[in-house]
Amino acid sequence: MLGKGWFPDDVGGLDRYFRELLEHEPEATAVVVGPATDRPDRVLAASRHDAPLLRRIVAFTVLARRAALNASVVDAHFPLYALLPLLSRRIGALPTVVHFQGPWAEENVAQGDDSRLRRVLRRALERAVHRRATRIVVLSSAFRRLLVERYRVSPWRVRVEPPGVDLERFHPGDQQSARRRLGIDEHAFVTVCVRRLVPRMGLDVLVDAWGQALAELPPGAQLLVAGEGPLRGRLEEQVAAAGLDPSIQLLGRIEDDMLVDLYRSADLGVVPTRSFEGFGLVVLEAAACGTPTIVTRAGGLPEAVAGLGASLTVAPGDACELAVRIVQAARPGGLPGRVQTRLFAEGYSWERVASRNRAVHREAISPATVDRRMRVVYLDHVAQLSGAEIALLRLVPHLGDVEPHVILAEDGHFADALVAAGISTEVLPMLERARALRKDRVTVQKLPVMAIVTTLVYTVRLALYLRRLQPDLVHTNSLKAGVYGSLAARLARIPVVWHVRERIADDYLPSPAVVMVRLMTRRLATAVITNSRANLEALDPHGRQQAVASIVPEALIPPATLAPREPGPLTVGMIGRFAPVKGQDLFLRAFAKAFEGTDARCVLVGAALFGEDEFEARLHTLAGELGLADRVEFRGFRADIWPELARLDMLVHATLIPEPFGQVVLEGMAARVPVLATDAGGPAEIITHDVNGILYPLGDEGELAEALRALSEDPARRARLADAGSASLAAYHPDRVAMQLEQVYRNVIRREGA
Numbered sequence: 001m002l003g004k005g006w007f008p009d010d011v012g013g014l015d016r017y018f019r020e021l022l023e024h025e026p027e028a029t030a031v032v033v034g035p036a037t038d039r040p041d042r043v044l045a046a047s048r049h050d051a052p053l054l055r056r057i058v059a060f061t062v063l064a065r066r067a068a069l070n071a072s073v074v075d076a077h078f079p080l081y082a083l084l085p086l087l088s089r090r091i092g093a094l095p096t097v098v099h100f101q102g103p104w105a106e107e108n109v110a111q112g113d114d115s116r117l118r119r120v121l122r123r124a125l126e127r128a129v130h131r132r133a134t135r136i137v138v139l140s141s142a143f144r145r146l147l148v149e150r151y152r153v154s155p156w157r158v159r160v161e162p163p164g165v166d167l168e169r170f171h172p173g174d175q176q177s178a179r180r181r182l183g184i185d186e187h188a189f190v191t192v193c194v195r196r197l198v199p200r201m202g203l204d205v206l207v208d209a210w211g212q213a214l215a216e217l218p219p220g221a222q223l224l225v226a227g228e229g230p231l232r233g234r235l236e237e238q239v240a241a242a243g244l245d246p247s248i249q250l251l252g253r254i255e256d257d258m259l260v261d262l263y264r265s266a267d268l269g270v271v272p273t274r275s276f277e278g279f280g281l282v283v284l285e286a287a288a289c290g291t292p293t294i295v296t297r298a299g300g301l302p303e304a305v306a307g308l309g310a311s312l313t314v315a316p317g318d319a320c321e322l323a324v325r326i327v328q329a330a331r332p333g334g335l336p337g338r339v340q341t342r343l344f345a346e347g348y349s350w351e352r353v354a355s356r357n358r359a360v361h362r363e364a365i366s367p368a369t370v371d372r373r374m375r376v377v378y379l380d381h382v383a384q385l386s387g388a389e390i391a392l393l394r395l396v397p398h399l400g401d402v403e404p405h406v407i408l409a410e411d412g413h414f415a416d417a418l419v420a421a422g423i424s425t426e427v428l429p430m431l432e433r434a435r436a437l438r439k440d441r442v443t444v445q446k447l448p449v450m451a452i453v454t455t456l457v458y459t460v461r462l463a464l465y466l467r468r469l470q471p472d473l474v475h476t477n478s479l480k481a482g483v484y485g486s487l488a489a490r491l492a493r494i495p496v497v498w499h500v501r502e503r504i505a506d507d508y509l510p511s512p513a514v515v516m517v518r519l520m521t522r523r524l525a526t527a528v529i530t531n532s533r534a535n536l537e538a539l540d541p542h543g544r545q546q547a548v549a550s551i552v553p554e555a556l557i558p559p560a561t562l563a564p565r566e567p568g569p570l571t572v573g574m575i576g577r578f579a580p581v582k583g584q585d586l587f588l589r590a591f592a593k594a595f596e597g598t599d600a601r602c603v604l605v606g607a608a609l610f611g612e613d614e615f616e617a618r619l620h621t622l623a624g625e626l627g628l629a630d631r632v633e634f635r636g637f638r639a640d641i642w643p644e645l646a647r648l649d650m651l652v653h654a655t656l657i658p659e660p661f662g663q664v665v666l667e668g669m670a671a672r673v674p675v676l677a678t679d680a681g682g683p684a685e686i687i688t689h690d691v692n693g694i695l696y697p698l699g700d701e702g703e704l705a706e707a708l709r710a711l712s713e714d715p716a717r718r719a720r721l722a723d724a725g726s727a728s729l730a731a732y733h734p735d736r737v738a739m740q741l742e743q744v745y746r747n748v749i750r751r752e753g754a
Helices: 012-023 053-070 079-087 104-110 118-130 141-152 175-182 203-216 232-241 256-265 281-288 319-329 336-348 351-366 385-400 411-420 451-469 479-493 513-522 532-537 583-595 613-625 661-670 682-686 701-712 715-727 735-754
Strands: 032-033 045-047 074-078 094-102 136-139 159-160 189-192 221-228 248-252 270-272 292-297 374-381 402-408 426-427 473-476 494-498 527-530 546-550 571-575 601-605 631-637 650-652 675-678 694-696
Touching: 012 032, 012 104, 012 281, 012 351, 045 053, 045 094, 053 546, 053 682, 074 079, 079 094, 079 118, 094 351, 118 141, 136 141, 136 351, 141 159, 141 411, 141 426, 159 248, 175 256, 175 682, 189 203, 189 281, 203 232, 203 411, 221 256, 232 248, 256 281, 270 281, 270 319, 270 411, 281 292, 281 319, 319 336, 319 613, 336 351, 336 385, 374 385, 374 451, 374 479, 374 735, 385 402, 385 661, 402 411, 402 451, 411 426, 451 479, 451 735, 479 494, 479 513, 479 527, 494 513, 494 532, 513 532, 527 532, 527 650, 527 735, 532 546, 532 682, 532 694, 532 735, 571 583, 571 661, 583 601, 583 701, 601 650, 601 682, 613 701, 650 701, 661 675, 675 682, 675 701, 694 701
Parallel strands: 032 045, 074 094, 094 136, 136 159, 189 221, 189 270, 221 248, 270 292, 374 402, 374 473, 402 426, 473 494, 494 527, 527 546, 571 601, 571 650, 601 631, 650 675, 675 694
Antiparallel strands: none
């Protein structure tokens, strides 16, 4: 094992991680730069950190070559000291596992090193080490994305392995006793922050947030900041200037025993990092002592608290949001309980981390002995959480025989959600004029030449990248991704599965686009999958499809529990992207007819995600014209739609053209809400009329109004439809859908390899 320094002589997170991992791998020999005052015999100390750089590197390399005499694998943790040993014949011939704990070059810039030359040299050194790695271990999915995007490392070589925590040393104790030992008021609301005092840690933001929150916190509230660094003087000045001296203490560097008491004494931890946080070991240490931590959405920090709920994350650099969350935390029920927090931490024992690290070593030594999963690249052109994107997000974690990697053409919420779900993701940006090209602009009379040229350039770039990645197949997840992705995959000589979620017909696309898509799916796709029979028939109305075509329904993950509906007026809702074809205007008119003179309420959940802002404005105007202004609630976009569904007595699906599938229909059924949908396209395949839902004629405002009125007057019928709808969802369970999709993949790979 090739490290940097030896904890506690060196107090960085990398050094602590290295020591803990080594202590749980007794078969390992290690080399570090001294001093290493309490090191065991199997740890060799080379030189000292205050020695000249060249002397340190040479001494480190000499000891590394000696330590490698009986080694079968190299485990490297710091690129500056690892590169020269890895270039030597003796060590370079061994399989190598590299631990990436952050972008070393960028971190130095964030800490104030503005030398362009040093940045370039550090980045080149990092790349050289990564090129020699058989496997690279990162602490979080966020750092996997960074490694793949910025360093162009193949995702197939990266393994995400979170760190561990010493559960014996960090454990809950008596809070009041800990406070007495530290001289802290036993009744105060206490917040702790354990950080190096450097710019990227965001301590100045925390001080600002504390100043904003203090007036609403319980009297005597205390913020304790432990750590040393070059910002100490500036932070002291900031605290004094804001008049916060009595409530904020800068403790400096503290001993380990005091650190445990500090965590135990606290009600809350805060990690306000601005950038480049691999995981956040202090989050686990505090949690092991029973103390939950508020973190920023920087690097791997959201993953570090994911098991305790998304409410513990705030935006990096936003003092106002952090202040609000600190105030909420001080209120009863504002944080996870201490027992729950400790149980969460127990999932991160060092024994488990060491076991996973050994598994990575075995994989590096003998990759042929590891069962290799199918390597699939998924392509999507957007990063908004629309229907196709939500469907992919739900399904991919259930593909047990697949090693997925998602390539998006833009950054956004979808990318963040994929990373949070632990799915390998990167953004290969496409210029806006090509990515945002609307389907109604593809006409014979006026072809968007520049957008087409830009798309072709992107396609070639993607093809070259796919040729380097060499996945087993490519899966295109959206219509635009199908166009450029099928071309790129074929150029790279990789089989492509084109997932058609749209209705390929003249009522949805311009005629030239319909002709083009039908031709491309026949000539370029190795296999075509659709999410409904209606979609398959629209794509191939004459049965000429030569590629293997399959129907793979969308997956649904029903909620574990839903809050019971609160008493109140009858509430009817519609959930979905605001667009003319979705029929929100028809729904409003039908609602007005059905419930004139009643107190029934209408809820619209959604937003204009792709430029339909004028239509959204018209809906607000229409609600006023219909006399519904005080009975219609526009809820906006909601990533979590389950609480919205829990408010409804009925859910309406009102599209004006046949819907390709209709995920929201399934979601309503899963939430035990009776659904009224059009009798065309995907919903007509999901719903059996008056058995598990209600079907009405496409675009018929009067029939919808009548169906709403009749169902509103029959609570027993609503309950029967809700029960039957919930019971009919087995075919859409993610495990079942994943099994069908994996079989398509196997058939494609088998046929292409024949």
